[in-house]
Amino acid sequence: MKFKEEDSFFRKLTGAEQRPVIIAGPCSAETEEQVMQTALALREQKVDIFRAGIWKPRSRPNSFEGIGLKGLQWLGRVKRELGMLVSTEVATAHHVEEALKQGIDVLWIGARTTVNPFAVQEIADALKGTNVPVMVKNPVNPDLALWIGALERVYNAGITDVAAIHRGFSSYEKSKYRNVPWWQIPIELKSKFRSLPLIVDPSHISGNRELLLPVAQKALDLGYDGIMLESHPDPDNALSDPEQQVTPAGLQDILSKLQVRKTTYDDQELINRAEKLRLQIDEGDQQILRALARRMELVEQIGYYKKQNNVQILQISRWKEIFRSRPQWAKELGMNPDFVAELYRLIHVESIRMQTEIMKREL
Template sequence: MKFNNKESFFTRLRAAEQGPLKIAGPCSAESEAQVMQTAQALAGKVHLFRAGIWKPRSRPNTFEGIGYKGLEWLSRVKQEFGLSVTTEVANARHVEEALKYGIDVLWIGARTTVNPFAVQEIADALKGVQVPVMIKNPVNPDLALWIGAIERIYSSGVTDLAAIHRGFSSYQKSKYRNAPVWQIPIELKAQFQSLPIIVDPSHIAGNRDLISQVSQKALDLGYDGVMIETHPDPDNALSDSEQQVTPARLAEIFEKLQVRKTNYDDAELVNRAEELRLQIDAADHDIIAALAKRMALVEQIGEYKKQNNVQVLQLERWKEIFRSRADWAEEAGINPDFVAELYKLIHVESIRKQTQILNEE
């Protein structure tokens, strides 16, 4: 897949600006007055006005969007404030109606991305249509599923695409509503370097106080834009009230965002960075050598267990390793949570190796 950033709708929206693409608007279009009030506050301050009119909710009897009449309100936003507008589509009928009302950009939500049948239905409806499409990551941390959704839309003939990172569901306790799992969008960017990636800090955070922090983290990683939910009266919003901010607070968040340089622009800095990278390469070589030594010892233990008919998993030993390595990490000034995750991977590989040895004929 080839994405031409120079001719991209998203690039044109930003024009000569050096800052990020700014997308904002209410989580849901609740009333015509609310939509127009929000748009008026955002006119000239954002590149793209967003509002959901069909809202896929986890449970029935909750606000599921205003429906088709919301398209009329978005059309008014375009006419009266000169803002480009975007809304979420989840099926072919949504696509047809949105295009009928001149919606500039469509986005596919996380609950739709997770379903290849639904994405294909949207892709079929888009054949022969040149409209920009943004695709959110699936609810679950599945890079292949995300790429598959992008490929389906691209195969329909739509090449003006962007990815939206809105975080992933997780059973683990976290300060975030949806775990960022930054490595997944980084891998997506590594595979498709010219594909714009936009962060949705509202859905990652689930808490308006974390939106600024998440937005800056994304820009530090080279993201192309932010998509933030804003509402004139967030506490009384009909959906996702805790993660929406007032237009005034949104302006403060935008003001504080810093865009980093894409690379070093000084020869001395380039040379120093290269020296440090060489040292990092040497350190990584030592780490790999140490892992190889450890795995060789694991194989010896596996052989010993096989000879003595002892099971692979020694729970008390694993607990002791998990506890002590985290303590060692803290003493060394390394994040113990990082080391704990690292040793989980090491332990999985150790179990695999020993199990293989025990079952060899």
């Protein structure tokens, strides 16, 4: 996939300004008055794209599932009277057709739709022959291949102005987030497609307004190209996702506190210092890998010993001891114990794999 770069729709919105694209608006369009009131306030803040959900896929029936077609007319009014670009979510070919009739400028495919290749293909087929920019949210579950597949389907329909939206991933693990960010997944996506604009959705990652600023800031620190935030005149009484929405004034406060980092060093002395530190990091990595290789040699020896003595691979007491002691050792060294615990989970998985292969061999 070769996405547009300098002439990308999303990059043109900010021109030469070194700032992210800002997309904001209510989670759901509820009334014409609410839409116009919000849009007017956000126009004053120079929001680049006004967003509002018209069709809302919900987990269970008998909850608010969006206002439907008349909401598109309200977005059309925002575009005509306030001169703002407008965007909404589409989940079917019919949604695409109706949105394009009303001149909606940007469409996005939601997380619940991205998980279904048949649904994404239906949308892609409906997009053929148009030049409307499309944003694709990550699938509900942490599946990079599925996310890339959805982007490819849209791109193959002839849409080259495509952006990815990172809205976090569902998890059974206890977390302070509504949807766990798992930043490494969108970072890997960006590494594969460097010209693909990457937009963060702090509202759906956070699930509450207190986390919106730190999530948005982290995304900017990682080089994201845009931010999508939900704003409502009366968030506490919103018909969908009240906890994660902020008033237009609250949105302005968040935006005013965000810091946009430079993309690289602009001083030769700083460049030289950074390069020296990187060389030291490279040396440190070589030492880590040599130590890890030695550890795996020992694991292999233990594997052969277990096979010779007909002992099972997994020793629960040893497993518990490793995951008790290593994070504690890390803490004593001033390191993040959670990081070290995760590292040793990966090491343990590889150790099990190695010893399983040994069990299959003929001695």
